[in-house]
Amino acid sequence: MHFLYTAPRYHTNQHYPVSSLLAAGHEVSFLVLRRGKSETYEAVEPVVLGTSRFFDLIRRAASLVPGIGYSDVGGLPPVVRFILEVRARRPDVLVVRNPSSMFGLLAVFASKVAGSRLIFYSQSSRHFGADSSSRFLVRLLCRATDANWFTPVFSVSGSHPSIDDPVRYVPFVIPGQLSADAKRWFVSGTVNLLAVGKFEPRKNHCLFLDAIAALSQRHRVSATIIGECSTRRHRRELARVRQYRHRLGLDDQVTIELNVPFAEVQSHYSRHDVFVLASRDEPAAVSPLEAMAHSLPVVCSDTNGTRCYIRPGENGYVFRTDDLDDLVDGLDGMLACREGLVDMGRRSYELVETEHAPARYADSLVAMASKRRQVAFERR
Known part of the structure; x- marks a missing residue:
């Protein structure tokens, strides 16, 4: 499968997840708005789209406000270029970071143009209260777009999420680097x-x-x-x-x-x-x-x-x-x-x-991409 990610930038927390997909024989591309200062591109080199001139003006104006940095304001890529980039790659799956953002909503539209399956990714808890408006909105967005949603955060409330929570838990992954017995201590x-x-x-x-x-x-x-x-x-x-x-x-x-x-x-x-x-x-x-x-x-x-x-x-x-x-x-x-x-x-x-074995991430995304919208997932 070809997985195409959209995100504000290629964060280092994506290095091992992307590596796991590549190791499993899949193709991975990344479309981002900007580069960060501490990124590694050993697994994949992201395509930096930049922001549209209109949103760049908004970002620059906002950066003049005390306490707000230039990179703190969300952006939108050049719309035509972004859609052409997605269409040219024709990914099997579009993995969209923060689908409620302007960039995320544009990516949802682009997925329909390219005929790609949708997977949403956020870093909020998968657990919502039974009466939470967020739960309703997440379910509504997933149903409207036929998308699955995952997060690396299991629960921030201390309670165990119910099986019908609309967001799937897929933790960050990393291969073991150095065992305690091989490590030089103190x-x-x-x-x-x-x-x-x-x-x-x-x-x-x-x-x-x-x-x-x-x-x-x-x-x-x-x-x-x-x-x-x-x-x-x-x-x-x-x-x-x-x-x-x-x-x-x-x-x-x-x-x-x-x-x-x-x-x-x-x-x-x-x-x-x-x-x-x-x-x-x-x-x-x-x-x-x-x-x-x-x-x-x-x-x-x-x-x-x-x-x-x-x-x-x-x-x-x-x-x-x-x-x-x-x-x-x-x-x-x-x-x-x-x-x-x-x-x-x-x-x-x-x-x-x-x-947190890397294969867990690749298996989870393939499962989400291969099935229609699903919400049930139990922590191992």
């Missing part, structure tokens, strides 16, 4: 913690620094922060984080690395012992899963959509968002026993092998 005799995230306030890098300062009173720890710094807002936040690191006396203990390529980020996982995602309101972070594939115990906040990949007490900890005491308590308990940390890392790797 380099230089310290517990080495890693954080990955753009330099934005909601990534909570300063909260992570506070946690390192507190843990240093009881444990030998060092840390690395890897982050994208490509905009004026990023540079402002980077300066704030560096100043805060200096104020806490952590200049020699915490390393900050900027704009690290995807492949090098993967190697950083193998050189660290614990992964911490301190950010708030994270729709669906893939970095915890990447860390798990390298046998790291993982910690994230309870507003990260992919916290469902963590088994608290088995391979990590989920702390209350913005709660320093809870973050420190969780990490303190984990660091108290280094053998226990290794066991947690081993469990992370097991979960990757059993629940």
Whole structure:
């Protein structure tokens, strides 16, 4: 089958899903509005369409408003070019990111022109309340377009979704990268913690620094922060984080690395012992899963959509968002026993092998593409 994806950009969280389809013998294309600063194109090179002149003017005007960045405003590609690109490829399946956006709705129209099956993809929870208006709208859109819908987020409510929820759960996937037994632990005799995230306030890098300062009173720890710094807002936040690191006396203990390529980020996982995602309101972070594939115990906040990949007490900890005491308590308990940390890392790797194997993604999309609209799916 030929799968054609449409999305604002080719995010690195699509690298392994796309690779799984290619490994299964399928063809994959990607049409995007723009390039990001930290993408990898080893699996597929996206076609960058840009935005129409009209929406480009809107984006530029919006970027003048304090607190709004140029890339924060949704866009629309040149309409004629986009439809011609879809028709020329004649994909069997069109995978549409965020179908309720203007770009998504245009992609729905293009799928009808090309005669392609539709699959919708979002990073919201698959679970909706029984009386939720969102449930009704999702069902209505799926029925009107004869589409299936999937998300890598199982549930954000803590409750188990019912079997008739309209969105299918297909988790992020990744092959195991480094087993716990093959990994070199506690380099230089310290517990080495890693954080990955753009330099934005909601990534909570300063909260992570506070946690390192507190843990240093009881444990030998060092840390690395890897982050994208490509905009004026990023540079402002980077300066704030560096100043805060200096104020806490952590200049020699915490390393900050900027704009690290995807492949090098993967190697950083193998050189660290614990992964911490301190950010708030994270729709669906893939970095915890990447860390798990390298046998790291993982910690994230309870507003990260992919916290469902963590088994608290088995391979990590989920702390209350913005709660320093809870973050420190969780990490303190984990660091108290280094053998226990290794066991947690081993469990992370097991979960990757059993629940996030790449073949699961390819099989799920082929099943959705081969059948008419379906909603039932049970978590394995």
